[in-house]
Amino acid sequence: MNFDRIRLNRRDLLKASATALVASGTAGVSSCSSQVKPAAMPGITGPDGRRVLPWSNWSGNQHCQPSQRLLPKKEEELLSAIKNATQPIRCVGSGHSFSPLVPTNHTLLSLARLRGVENADPQALEADVWAGTRLSQLGKELWQQGMSTINMSDIDSQAFAGALATSTHGTGKQLGSLSTQVKSLRIASAAGDIVECSAGSNSDLFHAAGNHLGALGVISKARLRTDKAYYLKEYSWMMTEEEGLERAQELRDAHRHYEMYALPHGDYMLGIAIDKIDPAAIPDVPAVESGDAYEAFRTLANLIDYLPFLRSWLVNFGAGGVEPETRYGASHEIFGNLRDIRFNEMEYTVPAEVGPQCLREILQTIKKHNIPVVFPIEARYIKGDDIWLSPFYRRDGFSISCHNFHDKDYKKYFAAIEPILWKYDGRPHWGKIHTLSAAEFRARYERFDDFRRLRAELDPQGLFLNDHLRHVLGVS
Numbered sequence: 434m435n436f437d438r439i440r441l442n443r444r445d446l447l448k449a450s451a452t453a454l455v456a457s458g459t460a461g462v463s464s465c466s467s468q469v470k471p472a473a474m475p476g477i478t479g480p481d482g483r484r485v486l487p488w489s490n491w492s493g494n495q496h497c498q499p500s501q502r503l504l505p506k507k508e509e510e511l512l513s514a515i516k517n518a519t520q521p522i523r524c525v526g527s528g529h530s531f532s533p534l535v536p537t538n539h540t541l542l543s544l545a546r547l548r549g550v551e552n553a554d555p556q557a558l559e560a561d562v563w564a565g566t567r568l569s570q571l572g573k574e575l576w577q578q579g580m581s582t583i584n585m586s587d588i589d590s591q592a593f594a595g596a597l598a599t600s601t602h603g604t605g606k607q608l609g610s611l612s613t614q615v616k617s618l619r620i621a622s623a624a625g626d627i628v629e630c631s632a633g634s635n636s637d638l639f640h641a642a643g644n645h646l647g648a649l650g651v652i653s654k655a656r657l658r659t660d661k662a663y664y665l666k667e668y669s670w671m672m673t674e675e676e677g678l679e680r681a682q683e684l685r686d687a688h689r690h691y692e693m694y695a696l697p698h699g700d701y702m703l704g705i706a707i708d709k710i711d712p713a714a715i716p717d718v719p720a721v722e723s724g725d726a727y728e729a730f731r732t733l734a735n736l737i738d739y740l741p742f743l744r745s746w747l748v749n750f751g752a753g754g755v756e757p758e759t760r761y762g763a764s765h766e767i768f769g770n771l772r773d774i775r776f777n778e779m780e781y782t783v784p785a786e787v788g789p790q791c792l793r794e795i796l797q798t799i800k801k802h803n804i805p806v807v808f809p810i811e812a813r814y815i816k817g818d819d820i821w822l823s824p825f826y827r828r829d830g831f832s833i834s835c836h837n838f839h840d841k842d843y844k845k846y847f848a849a850i851e852p853i854l855w856k857y858d859g860r861p862h863w864g865k866i867h868t869l870s871a872a873e874f875r876a877r878y879e880r881f882d883d884f885r886r887l888r889a890e891l892d893p894q895g896l897f898l899n900d901h902l903r904h905v906l907g908v909s
C-alpha cells in the first residue's frame with residue numbers, strides 16, 4: 434500500500450465535500466420515478482414531431498421524461514407559452530437540486546436563453562440579471578463592470594432564478610443568502626402577465642419570492658444589489674476538532690466569511706477564513722494547484738471499507754497531510770469552487786448560537802454508532818432575513834451539510850442525523866435531501882400558510898406545481 438495516496442491536501446477536502454447518486458429516499462415524491470435511470474429512458478417524440486430527451490439532475494438522483502421542453506428566447510415568448518399552456522409547467526435552472534423540485538411528465542421550461550447582465554450601474558451598485566444566467570457568468574459580467582456579488586455559494590454553476598428558489602447561500606456572519614441581495618423581481622404569472630415586486634411594492638410577493646420553489650410563477654429577471662469589485666484572500670488550516678468547535682464563534686466574528694469542514698471519525702477540522710484584500714497587497718505567488726481529489730479521498734474511503742477498525746486512525750493520518758494554504762483572487766474566482774466528485778447531500782440550518790453544540794452531537798453520534806462515513810461535514814454561518822420560507826427567516830443560522838459518495842448508502846446515515854437537527858430546531862435546505870412534509874414545514878415557518886395562500890391566488894389551477902411541491906406545500 435502506498436500511504437501517500439491517502440494523505441489528503443486541503444483541496445481534496447473541499448472537492449470531496451462537493452460532489453453521488455441517490456437511488457431513492459428523497460423528500461416526498463416526484464412526478465417521475467426516481468428509480469428509472471435516464472439511460473433506460475430513450476426519449477419520446479413530442480407534439481411537434483421532434484425528439485424530447487429525458488431530464489436528470491446533477492447528482493443523478495432525480496430524472497423524468499417531460500412530454501415537451503420549452504426554451505424561450507424572449508420574455509414575450511415566455512408569456513405566450515404560459516398563456517397557451519395546456520398542461521402543467523415546471524421550470525429547470527441548472528439541475529443542482531437534490532430534492533424533486535424539478536421533475537415533471539409535462540412541460541419542462543428552461544430560461545437558459547434568457548441570460549446575461551443588463552443596465553449595470555457601477556455608481557448605484559446595481560444590475561439587472563436575467564433568470565437563466567449561471568452564477569459563473571454573473572460573476573464575470575459584473576467584474577467587467579467593476580462590480581462583484583456581495584456573497585456567493587460555494588459553487589457557481591446554478592442558474593440565477595434556480596438559486597433564488599431555495600435561498601442558496603454562502604457563508605458570513607453579516608451576509609445573507611443570494612435572495613437578500615435582490616432589489617426587485619419580474620415574475621411571469623400563471624395568467625401570462627408580468628408581475629413586478631420589491632420591498633416597497635407588492636411586498637408580500639417579494640418576501641415570498643425570495644424562496645419561491647418555482648411555485649409562484651416563472652422568474653424572468655431581477656435587479657441585483659452588488660458590491661464594488663473586490664479581491665479575496667482565503668486561508669485554510671487544520672486544527673483539532675475541539676479547537677474548531679470552541680473557536681467557531683470567535684472565528685466567525687473575526688472574518689468576512691468563515692466555514693468549517695469536520696472529519697467524521699477523526700480528531701480534526703479544517704477552518705476556512707476568507708477576507709477582502711487590497712490587490713496591491715497580494716504577493717506574487719503561483720496559483721494553488723488542485724490535487725486529484727477523487728483519487729485520494731476515494732482511496733481513503735475504500736481502504737476504510739476493508740479496514741473499518743482502523744477508520745479513525747486512517748482519517749487522522751489523512752488529515753495529517755493537510756498543510757495550511759492561502760489563495761488569492763477576484764471574488765468570483767475564490768467563491769466558485771470546482772466540484773467534480775458526485776455526492777448526495779442533506780443540509781439543515783439551526784440557530785447560529787447552538788450550531789457548534791449541534792455539530793458536536795452529530796460528530797459524537799457518528800463515532801458512537803460507528804456510522805460508516807468519511808465525507809467531511811460542512812458548517813457555515815448565514816445572516817437572518819425576512820423571506821417567508823427561508824431557512825434563515827428571522828434568525829441567524831448555522832448550516833450543517835452531511836454528504837456521502839454517490840455509490841454509498843446515505844439513507845441510514847441521514848436517518849441517524851436528521852433527528853438531531855430537528856432537536857436543535859433545524860430547517861432543511863429546500864433543494865437538498867430531507868424527509869419533511871407540509872405539517873412539519875408549517876410548524877417551522879410562521880408564514881407558511883401565507884405562502885400557500887399567495888401561491889393559490891397567483892396560480893389557482895396549479896399550473897406550476899408537481900407532485901413534490903403538492904406534498905411539501907400540502908396542496909391536494
Ligand SMILES: Cc1cc2nc3c(=O)[nH]c(=O)nc-3n(C[C@H](O)[C@H](O)[C@H](O)COP(=O)(O)OP(=O)(O)OC[C@H]3O[C@@H](n4cnc5c(N)ncnc54)[C@H](O)[C@@H]3O)c2cc1C
Nearest residue numbers: 526527528529530586587592594595598601602647652864
Ligand atoms: C455541487 C453542489 C453545490 C451546492 N452548493 C450550495 C451552496 O454552497 N449553498 C447552497 O445554499 N446550496 C448549494 N447547492 C444547492 C443549490 O444551490 C440549490 O439546490 C439551487 O436551488 C439549485 O439551482 P439550479 O439553478 O440548479 O436550480 P434547479 O435545481 O434546476 O431548480 C431549483 C428550483 O428552481 C426553480 N426554477 C428554476 N428556474 C426558475 C425560473 N426562471 N422561474 C421559476 N422557478 C425556477 C425550479 O422549478 C426548481 O423549483 C449546491 C448543489 C450542488 C449540486
